[in-house]
Amino acid sequence: MADSVAEIQKAKRLYFFIGMLLFFFTVVTVLVATVEALDFGEHGFDGVDAVIGLLIAAFKASLVMIIFMHLNHEKPLIYFFYGLALLMAFFCMWLIGWSKSDPIQFGSPTKVDGFYNPANPATDVHD
Amino acid sequence: MEIPFVVNARKDTGLNNSKVGIWLFLASEVTLFGGLFSGYLFLRLYADYPWPERALPILPGLINTFILIGSSVTVVFAWAALKMREWRKFQFYMSITIACALGFMVLKAIEYNAKFSHHAVRISDSGPVEGYGILEGHKKKVVLEENDHLHVVHKENGKYPEESFDANRIVFKASEMTFTLTRPVHDAFVIEILKQAARRDSKITLIEDYAVKDEDQIGKDGAEKIKILKAGDELTTDALDKAEDVFLTSRAHDSAIRTNFEKASWAWIRDEKGIDQPGYDIIDLEVWKERRKEDNDKLTPLMIGAGSGITFKVEPALTLILEPSWMTSNGRNADQLKLRDDTVIKGKMLESPMILGVDAIDFSFTAMRAKEQGLDPDAVIEKSWIVQEPKLKAIWENHQEWLKGETIRLAKKDRKPSDFDRYRVTWQKIVAYAQVKEADPDADLAKMAEEKTLALPGWFDGFAGADHYNPEMAKHFPEVTIPREKVDFESTFTPKWSTYYAIYFTITGLHGLHVIGGMIVLGYYLFFGRKMYDSNPEWLANRVEVGGLFWHFVDLVWIFLFPILYLM
Numbered sequence: 001m002a003d004s005v006a007e008i009q010k011a012k013r014l015y016f017f018i019g020m021l022l023f024f025f026t027v028v029t030v031l032v033a034t035v036e037a038l039d040f041g042e043h044g045f046d047g048v049d050a051v052i053g054l055l056i057a058a059f060k061a062s063l064v065m066i067i068f069m070h071l072n073h074e075k076p077l078i079y080f081f082y083g084l085a086l087l088m089a090f091f092c093m094w095l096i097g098w099s100k101s102d103p104i105q106f107g108s109p110t111k112v113d114g115f116y117n118p119a120n121p122a123t124d125v126h127d
Numbered sequence: 128m129e130i131p132f133v134v135n136a137r138k139d140t141g142l143n144n145s146k147v148g149i150w151l152f153l154a155s156e157v158t159l160f161g162g163l164f165s166g167y168l169f170l171r172l173y174a175d176y177p178w179p180e181r182a183l184p185i186l187p188g189l190i191n192t193f194i195l196i197g198s199s200v201t202v203v204f205a206w207a208a209l210k211m212r213e214w215r216k217f218q219f220y221m222s223i224t225i226a227c228a229l230g231f232m233v234l235k236a237i238e239y240n241a242k243f244s245h246h247a248v249r250i251s252d253s254g255p256v257e258g259y260g261i262l263e264g265h266k267k268k269v270v271l272e273e274n275d276h277l278h279v280v281h282k283e284n285g286k287y288p289e290e291s292f293d294a295n296r297i298v299f300k301a302s303e304m305t306f307t308l309t310r311p312v313h314d315a316f317v318i319e320i321l322k323q324a325a326r327r328d329s330k331i332t333l334i335e336d337y338a339v340k341d342e343d344q345i346g347k348d349g350a351e352k353i354k355i356l357k358a359g360d361e362l363t364t365d366a367l368d369k370a371e372d373v374f375l376t377s378r379a380h381d382s383a384i385r386t387n388f389e390k391a392s393w394a395w396i397r398d399e400k401g402i403d404q405p406g407y408d409i410i411d412l413e414v415w416k417e418r419r420k421e422d423n424d425k426l427t428p429l430m431i432g433a434g435s436g437i438t439f440k441v442e443p444a445l446t447l448i449l450e451p452s453w454m455t456s457n458g459r460n461a462d463q464l465k466l467r468d469d470t471v472i473k474g475k476m477l478e479s480p481m482i483l484g485v486d487a488i489d490f491s492f493t494a495m496r497a498k499e500q501g502l503d504p505d506a507v508i509e510k511s512w513i514v515q516e517p518k519l520k521a522i523w524e525n526h527q528e529w530l531k532g533e534t535i536r537l538a539k540k541d542r543k544p545s546d547f548d549r550y551r552v553t554w555q556k557i558v559a560y561a562q563v564k565e566a567d568p569d570a571d572l573a574k575m576a577e578e579k580t581l582a583l584p585g586w587f588d589g590f591a592g593a594d595h596y597n598p599e600m601a602k603h604f605p606e607v608t609i610p611r612e613k614v615d616f617e618s619t620f621t622p623k624w625s626t627y628y629a630i631y632f633t634i635t636g637l638h639g640l641h642v643i644g645g646m647i648v649l650g651y652y653l654f655f656g657r658k659m660y661d662s663n664p665e666w667l668a669n670r671v672e673v674g675g676l677f678w679h680f681v682d683l684v685w686i687f688l689f690p691i692l693y694l695m
Contacts, residue, residue, distance in 0.1 A: 015207075016200065023196060026196065029690050056690070064682060068203050075142050078146070081153075082153070086157060119500070
């Protein structure tokens, strides 16, 4: 933790640099989403674009947490609180993703989403 | 009382109280927003409609991201200034932080307002696919002419005519109204009807007396009825309240009498048949029916028997202009309206179209349903009412022309147009096609797509979306009259429209509340922190650090929100 004047001045320079970095990566995020030359995966929005966008966001969030929120020199108890909460949040999201990848099947697995569509009796297949 | 470890660290944890407190709080905030982001993921993955992509204008979100990142830097600079005992610098940086917060909320308000005034309509199309095309745009303003026709009006000297109204109303020529007393009549409906009647010099009067038996005279021969309302009395909310009170009293009285008779009849049939428990399956139904008929003959003279509805006539017939939400869609037909409080209005339905300045066409849902049923989406779309409407047909044909060229261009890179490209015509495309064809009607949009020379409006041309107030842009948004029977569902861009907007407003609204809360706390330190600074500057620095931690968290949430909502 910065205590002396010199340390605080150094920390301010770091904060400014990290702020500029955050601006830069925000622009990168927008460019990746809007410029065709930076559109990886299929044309338009797809899973690849989602992963790239979220990775950049996670990197920016890490910078904020580590530098601005001083997590780089915090006590273990803080890591414990924050880590538990993050774990819980990720678990919630993983649960949703898992349920989508392993759904309860009533309809035909060869149809578009594998689910029973009342408008189409052919999907009323019990596997 | 001296609270220990406010500034100095505890020996066991190495932390002061406020640090422990704020991190625990932030952990709870992580679980809160984690739950909301999970909710977003759930809604998106399981949506039974094509999830809107890039539905929000990017520029306001981008500016807000810069604002919050900047404010994160300035709040930590404010803390550093306090650590170095530089009060003026602290004030400077903290003021910028709060100004950034205000700027963020102003931009948020602009974005929200744009959504509240932007309309979307599902067009019901009969055909093999259960689905709908979507038109988006701004409602026009209209006036009702002498011949009961609607006429679109525009602003004069910056204002619409006073008698104008939104071109999304049910226009009905009313000759009779029946109010149901079994449930409360909605006063707002009555007040609006009376206002319109007064404006058009129409009188709404009771057709026949509303009278009930005098309770004291019940059972006596020649009992007279008391007139609660007389034929010819004008409709007022007080008159309806009066009739409702009388009806409810009468109903309570009559129910009590009926119940007593029924109790006596049950007791009789048990005695008659010697049955211990009641039940229709163990009594002789014909005997029971005969007994009940006798009861009813005896009951009638003992009941007050107030009518459950009162009917008013409207002279001369009044052309009412009512909000569609006042009635269910199956509460409307050619000669009758049924409002949500069960009021029935008889007369004649006049033309009640929705008139929209269209700035987007979306066939994503139609295409999705067509693919599910193994049909060709383009063939299904060609049969849609939207594509039959001449102005929209022109836009769709331009789009198909552009799509041809775009397909060739992408094929050279082993790619294909996405469903978004194929089935959604955005406002930028509508404006671009119109500008090109205006300059040169024979312009080849396919070639322009292939060579990527079609110039779309930039981010600043539509800051918060399609700008219907800019005449140069608005002239390209065709004015379309949508017959009422084609309107399957309509809404502004609010949670009512789709789960996308529901989660958008929930997450960004809660985030906005956090911004306001953080702004208040930081503002307190700025405006009222001098005293603490003079007595214990380290304490104030500690507090600002803790407030700054909350502010960084708010920035953190937005760092994820911006790409998820605006770019994906």
